[in-house]
Amino acid sequence: MAQIGEIISQLIGLQQKPAPFTSGEPLFWDDPHISVHLLEAHLNPDIDAASRNPETIDRSVKWLVENLALKAGDSVLDLGCGPGLYTSRFARAGLQVTGVDYSHRSIEYATKFAAENNLNIAYRYQNYLELNDKNRYDVVLLIYGDFCPLNPEQRTTLLNNVYRALKPNGKFVLDVSTREHRKKHGNKNRWQALESGFWKPGPHLVLEEGFDYPEQSIWLDQYTVIEANGKMSVYRNWFQDYTPEAITNELAQNGFVVESLWGDLTGTLFTQESEWIGLVTYKK
Incomplete structure (x- = not known):
């Protein structure tokens, strides 16, 4: 009974609003059990859960290749690449692709898929907050709102890492959610x-x-x-x-200029009803 009473007391406390970005369990994306279900969610074509559905991904990759005028041999870094749903498509377009993710299970799946399909993709198991690449990429991608769960300090660290990793005038592409x-x-x-x-x-x-x-x-x-x-x-x-103004200002404070702003990363026009903001930016 004492244990039940203690649990109830803890639950009462957990009903109170925590301070913004108070952390929870540290082992999450790479948890041995949870990562199995996360990979299943990534690969499920019927839901927009861990990843968007295949049709949307196809449209996004096609639009990005065209909009960014990417050509064979250009270097692309996909941060939070998961099981390689975007990277594999970019590789098939002739690009030099690197994928970084903080899930062993996703990286293992992506690496195996690339080998089985003769795709030349460099995958790394790494926390992108610890990325230290310098002047290597024409384009860096951060897709499906991966920017939004980060606290302000983490976002600054990430933007510094991306800035350092890009070549001069390199492009940083991301999407963030709206209210x-x-x-x-x-x-x-x-x-x-x-x-x-x-x-x-x-x-x-x-x-x-x-x-x-x-x-x-x-x-x-x-x-x-x-x-x-x-x-x-x-x-x-x-x-x-974010609002367009808020994300534009945050990016500008960290050395990025917004080249174009959209309702998503398939080229949909942004409106006040848009759930997402897709951004194509470049390094000053």
Whole structure:
């Protein structure tokens, strides 16, 4: 009973809004169990979960090759490349491609897929916050809102890393979410009891709660997972939303000029109802 009382006390505390970008469990993308389900989500063609669907990826790669006037031999770095859904397509277009991801499982899958399909892609297991490449790439990509979960200090570190990695006048391409995205999907407040699931291999309870920070355009998806032995884990997915002005200013403060701004990375025009902002920028 004492253990149950302690769990309830902890749960009461977890219902309070944490300070923005308070960390949760440190082992997430590379967790031995969770990474299996993440890879499945990446590869599922029927959902826009860990990755966008294949049709959207095809359109995005085609548009980027054309819009950036990429030609055979140009060097492209895909940060957060996952299982290589974009990198494989860019490689087939004749580009020199490097993929970086912080999931062993995704990198292993991508490396095997490249070998089986005779694609010359350099994959690295690495946290892109520790990227130290210098003057190597014509284009650096950060696709599907990977910029948004980072706290301000991490974003500055990443932008410095990208700036250093690009050749003079190199392009940095990214997309970020707007508040319209959260308006559409909403904050969740629900629970599930599972024999096995995304978070844990054995019986567990998942309590999901969303927190909105409208003054800072931040929102949080928090997952509290309680296992049968009473162990509690708290996973936090933070998201910084943007307006065109906010993301343009943040990029400018770190040496990037916005060349064009879109509603996504397939060439859709941006409107006030757009859930995403796609940006093509260049290094000053």
